Amino acid sequence: QKEVEQNSGPLSVPEGAIASLNCTYSDRGSQSFFWYRQYSGKSPELIMFIYSNGDKEDGRFTAQLNKASQYVSLLIRDSQPSDSATYLCAVNDPSNTGNQFYFGTGTSLTVIP
Amino acid sequence: GAVVSQHPSWVICKSGTSVKIECRSLDFQATTMFWYRQFPKQSLMLMATSNEGSKATYEQGVEKDKFLINHASLTLSTLTVTSAHPEDSSFYICSARGLAGGTQYFGPGTRLTVT
Numbered sequence A: 001q002k003e004v005e006q007n008s009g010p011l012s013v014p015e016g017a018i019a020s021l022n023c024t025y026s027d028r029g030s031q032s033f034f035w036y037r038q039y040s041g042k043s044p045e046l047i048m049f050i051y052s053n054g055d056k057e058d059g060r061f062t063a064q065l066n067k068a069s070q071y072v073s074l075l076i077r078d079s080q081p082s083d084s085a086t087y088l089c090a091v092n093d094p095s096n097t098g099n100q101f102y103f104g105t106g107t108s109l110t111v112i113p
Numbered sequence B: 001g002a003v004v005s006q007h008p009s010w011v012i013c014k015s016g017t018s019v020k021i022e023c024r025s026l027d028f029q030a031t032t033m034f035w036y037r038q039f040p041k042q043s044l045m046l047m048a049t050s051n052e053g054s055k056a057t058y059e060q061g062v063e064k065d066k067f068l069i070n071h072a073s074l075t076l077s078t079l080t081v082t083s084a085h086p087e088d089s090s091f092y093i094c095s096a097r098g099l100a101g102g103t104q105y106f107g108p109g110t111r112l113t114v115t
Helices: none
Strands: A004-006 A011-014 A019-025 A033-038 A045-050 A054-058 A061-066 A071-076 A085-092 A101-103 A107-112 B004-007 B010-013 B019-025 B030-038 B045-051 B067-073 B076-081 B090-098 B104-106 B110-114
Touching (some): A004 A085, A011 A019, A019 A085, A019 A107, A045 A071, B004 B090, B010 B019, B019 B090, B019 B110
Antiparallel strands (some): A019 A071, A085 A101, A085 A107
């Protein structure tokens, strides 16, 4: 059973702080990693993806990937109340030609003004 | 770019009736579309993978005769919930993957309530 694990939270950070969201995955063959944000009652929206080990930055967001440790994280700098949402980690299933994703259960983030 | 639409955004139907949900990729061609279901405070559950021009692949435990999927073109997939029951009430979300592969882009979802 392939697994993607996230701490369900809730994670609370004060406005302006750095929020750190973590995700581990079980399939060493996975090559693509995605972070989605989902507001309550809405569908997920893509924040960023990462394929290579190391850091990838996009504005206030930084994704970090360590394939050896099977670990991917998302850092949100200068957190804003509008960042309050559930963050889903997704990992591709390399054995599936349809490129299915495995999703974690999500981490609920609350940014306190 | 990479916009996916769903229609309707919400629907209420009576038990025993059928409901069709459309998923369209508006600005790209989607070789593969995925259908998910999400119950309140739970994560996404993949129901099926739909490839253009071929039969959908259903996840274990999902009844293919109840959830009919048609992927007639590179921009349209439909999910029909047949003989709906109250326990089918959920948030149904589609996603689409483009010809280049990789990222899935989600539609806005359809909230189905069966009375």
